[in-house]
Amino acid sequence: MAEEHYDAIVIGSGFGGSIAAYRLAEKGIKTLVLERGKWWPITDRQDTFCTYREPDGRAAWLSDETVMFEPKPINKYVGLLERHIEDGITVWCAAGVGGGSLVYNTVLYQPSRANWNRVFPPEIPYDEMDAVYYPRVRSVIKPSPIPGDVLESDYYLSTRIMTEQASLAGMKVRRADLGSDWDVVRQELQGEKKTGGHRWRNLVRHQ
Numbered sequence: 783m784a785e786e787h788y789d790a791i792v793i794g795s796g797f798g799g800s801i802a803a804y805r806l807a808e809k810g811i812k813t814l815v816l817e818r819g820k821w822w823p824i825t826d827r828q829d830t831f832c833t834y835r836e837p838d839g840r841a842a843w844l845s846d847e848t849v850m851f852e853p854k855p856i857n858k859y860v861g862l863l864e865r866h867i868e869d870g871i872t873v874w875c876a877a878g879v880g881g882g883s884l885v886y887n888t889v890l891y892q893p894s895r896a897n898w899n900r901v902f903p904p905e906i907p908y909d910e911m912d913a914v915y916y917p918r919v920r921s922v923i924k925p926s927p928i929p930g931d932v933l934e935s936d937y938y939l940s941t942r943i944m945t946e947q948a949s950l951a952g953m954k955v956r957r958a959d960l961g962s963d964w965d966v967v968r969q970e971l972q973g974e975k976k977t978g979g980h981r982w983r984n985l986v987r988h989q
């Protein structure tokens with residue numbers, strides 16, 4: 783093997799790793815990113831991933847069954863989602879170039895100050911996140927809650943039932959902001975666009 787030297791090595795290409803690598807490279811620091819998962823080329827054919835209803839090996843990381851909701855048999859492959867069942871907690875994480883951005887639901891949620899301070903050290907101040915970074919992300923992605931006509935469609939029946947039940951249980955329900963292009967969703971609902979595997983991924987792609 784050729785001998786190579788890097789000033790920094792970033793392991794994982796998710797939200798954290800890819801931005802860290804980008805910032806290092808911007809400063810002229812020679813950086814290597816190591817990613818365990820596949821690079822998934824996204825094309826307009828929207829067939830990069832399998833569908834939720836018809837899963838195959840692309841759905842899960844080295845597993846012979848799907849790992850979310852009801853298990854279905856699949857071929858073992860270096861697919862998207864890995865599941866860890868730990869003591870009292872189940873953790874799902876993505877595998878692939880882009881990490882969680884390949885599978886996440888595009889919910890853009892700003893935590894409360896209290897929750898932020900419980901998790902992050904004072905070196906990452908909430909005030910700056912609140913004043914600079916969260917508004918910047920919102921201005922680029924322009925998130926919005928699911929519109930009524932989309933929510934009324936068959937695909938969102940489970941969401942409607944969950945909302946109804948949560949309200950009946952006395953919980954306060956509100957629609958979260960999502961970084962989705964609702965016009966693309968409407969095209970999918972009308973059958974004008976194929977709903978790619980992890981549909982949300984295609985929505986992100988089409989923003």
Ligand SMILES: Cc1cc2nc3c(=O)[nH]c(=O)nc-3n(C[C@H](O)[C@H](O)[C@H](O)COP(=O)(O)OP(=O)(O)OC[C@H]3O[C@@H](n4cnc5c(N)ncnc54)[C@H](O)[C@@H]3O)c2cc1C
Pocket residue numbers: 793794795796797798799816817818819874875876877878879880881882883885886887888889890891
């Ligand atoms: C199904 C799902 C839906 C989600 N929906 C939302 C949402 O709507 N809104 C939201 O804010 N958050 C959501 N999240 C959470 C969000 O995706 C994660 O918080 C975020 O991706 C974490 O970023 P990260 O950079 O820390 O890690 P990740 O994005 O998970 O990236 C880690 C990367 O490291 C790679 N890796 C791991 N181990 C190794 C190794 N040994 N060698 C090389 N590479 C390795 C992985 O393959 C992966 O690409 C969701 C997560 C999941 C799983």
